[in-house]
Amino acid sequence: MRHIAWIAGAAAAALVAAGAITYASAENDGSATRVPAADSADAGFAQDMAVHHAQAVEMSFIVRDLTSDKDVRLLAYDITQTQAAQRGMLLGWLDLWGLPKTSSLPPMTWMGMGDMPPGKDGALMPGMATNTELRKLGSLKGKQAEILYLQLMTAHHKGGVHMAEGCVATCTVGPEKRLAQSMVDSQRSEIQLMAGMLKERGARPR
Template sequence: MRYVSVAVAAAGVLLAAGAVTYSAVAGDDGPGVRPPSADSADAGFARDMAVHHQQAVEMSYVVRDRTTDADVRRLAYDIAQTQANQRGMLLGWLDLWGLPKVSSKPPMTWMGMGRMPAGEDGALMPGMATDTEMRKLGSLNGRQAEVFYLQLMTAHHKGGIHMAEGCAARCTVGAEKRLAQGMVDAQQSEIDLMAGMLKERGAAPRP
């Protein structure tokens, strides 16, 4: 199977959201509207998804150096670039809103979820790889690295979709809600793509 980039759709979301970055400060409702509060879903999603995205970027750069497969390297590059750009946008909105990038509350509190169970080995949010899994990815090469990356990223995307759907339902800033929905659509497309790539390699997503 030849990999066809799905980053084009994601790029459109980024351009649309970037065009209204300033209006996002005012919740898309014009001047005089108060920006989101530090405890809002808008701020919580921006903080948590920035952390979630950072790990996806790290995983993608790791596998890029562990395989010569053109399709996996292209997918990893697209994921790294798209999520790095989205991460910058989310952190930029926090700056524009005058809100901290770190919260004293556990991740996912804005979705009504508490701290991840003890012993999750560095996995701060649903779908995130553990520290042990990240070390394992960095120790593999070739086909083994490809399969493990595709499995980890599939789980990572599923967790990201869960968070993005939460923002689409709970956030109040129009630009952020649109970005979140764009994440849902793009990452689901990549999950479908990765399922095919895993099948080609005699593997499947992890249960």
């Protein structure tokens, strides 16, 4: 698990500079140069979604070694590449803003959900898998690993879409709002794809 986390962390770190450059050059109306407040939706979304994405990358690395199914492995590869890149952009923006990579506030405070019960067993935000579920995924192989991965990732995407929609509605930085909208569109599409993949395996989303 530590090796997986190191790979994901290294990929994100390598993309921080690219994210910063993208952010700095993306806007001509001045919004890209405004520094959001530490308690803003822009900052909260970047901090929370970076954590959320890290787990999606971790789950995708886990399942890659548990199945030989080309469709599941391709999906896991796509999710790993996409979400590691997006995480790098989010962390790059936080670095540009001079804000910490993680928030001292409860998760989802920026969405008005900071008073929700603390996450259980490592599931810090809606849709995130618990530590027990991650251990179970790592113990399975073949079809059973595929099914659990698709179920966990479907729930994870639904939580991610909810968060991204919150940023689209409340964030003020143009590049970040557009990134959030791209997350909504791509993850909704992948939710539909995974529903079909689960059906092929005689299962359904949780």
